[in-house]
Amino acid sequence: MTGAVAERVALWRRGPVSYRDRSRRVSRTFFFHFQASRIHPFSLTPSYTLGLGVLSALMFVVLTVTGALLMVYYVPSVERAYSSTADIMYVVPAGRYVRNIHRWAAHGMVLTVVLHMCRVFFTGSYGAGRGINWLIGIGLMILTLLLSFTGYLLPWDQLSYWAVTIGANIASAVSDLPAAAGLESVDPGRTLRLLLLGSQIVGQDALIRFYLLHIVLLPLLMAALIGLHFWRIRKDGGLTRPREAERVPDSVVYPRGRPEDLILSWPVLFWAEAAVVSLATAALLLAAYALDAPLLSIADPTAPENPAKAPWYFLGVQELVSYSAFGGGGLVPLLLSLGLAIIPWIDREDRGLGIWFSDPEGARVAVPGLAAGHAPFDSIAHQPGHDPGGCYRRMVRACTPHDTVDALHGAGILHSEPHRRCACDGDRPLVPRA
């Protein structure tokens, strides 16, 4: 690449021109040095990474900035939490917009983190010594979910109050374990509940603890783990790539032969990242403009919200806890996390590294595999026998003819069905679907 071309594509007009300058700019600038000064060209393939890691990090930055803005007016006391949130929505200039961005970025982050994990899984990128970074990634996913959950309580509306009441009771369901063994006096759930809520019920002590977790402890931990995650990518030799990609044509590479088959990060990598960041930010700003974050009525400890519906990423857990508090809220998520964590040590071959579905069989397995992942939830949803338990189960039975249930599940339609009031109000007759 000649100096003139390099200058034309530089991020700033007076950007570095020589290779040496371009390399130094990256390694000597704090915000750039997270990146390597040279990367493999394969890492720039948009269809490989889909920019999901960058997107997740972007969401965290957006959440930090908008969260700090919301803290200007939010007051974490039971008397003022709800009214200060309402003020942010209806009085504070641009308050509603900032809160909407915060909400959609929170949802977006769960989405991008999960998709990022899928990408890493389906390309086998946990292999070749990247097991530790896979574990850090699982930690980051758990932190993302915990941040969502702790943020839930802060507006102190009906949804907040009952979601956290139920969450705290799920946590204290660990006591079912010693109780099942006949040790009624051992009550770890009560201790855990006291630690989480500072009391046995959701009140002022719980609000201040959740606030502390949401704005200080969890974000600090998250920032530290993100740093570690980035650092490990570098130490593990950059993004994964297929073996065939190791050799690239001479014209593209470092001109003095190809010591590592690498290209300079400046400026192409930064252009690619800037594009992803700009597009995502635009989408976020549009979503926040068009769709308001909900604020229900103020928390009422005497009347649960009906139906109390969890956000989309907790719906599976919500249905599982309506089956068993300890099993669905504790055991199943724990086993799932452990199962995810040991993947790099089960799949030890690096043959398909860096390739989406290394052979046609992979793709054939992935789709039914995803469907099978839903199967436990679905089988619980219309379990035969005498147990008209959770809202979802009863909705399934009451609102659809029985023989169509399986077909709907197969097509994935039933999951998008909202919880219908008819099925949750036990005392009213169930209205069959027309």
Next chain:
Amino acid sequence: MLMLAAVLRLPFPRVRSQSDVVRIGRAVDYPLHRYTFVAGSNVFVYRDRKGIRILSAICTHLGCVVRASESGFHCPCHGSRFDRHGDPVSGPAGRPLEWYHAERAADGVLVVDLTRRVSRHRVLGV
């Protein structure tokens, strides 16, 4: 080491800020032979000729507030059902609703201790 252990005790409060003892008015104000919901303290008061009994309205599954229905009680959150004695009939709840200790204060007002569980047969005579 000892100091670390001492500091780790910090998040476990020694004093509880919420009052566990609630005053719910006079016994005669509650109708006979039915469960009356007391909103502020999440209990049902059952009064008959023998006296007063206090049933918790907190679902033993995940802590939602149950509602009285034709056949007993029903939890809106996860669909647990209890019969008229608070025993679980169906749904995820496995334990019966709790019964609380009640006594009459000097001024005649009923006082319920939400930390003291009693047998379902314990009646406060009126």
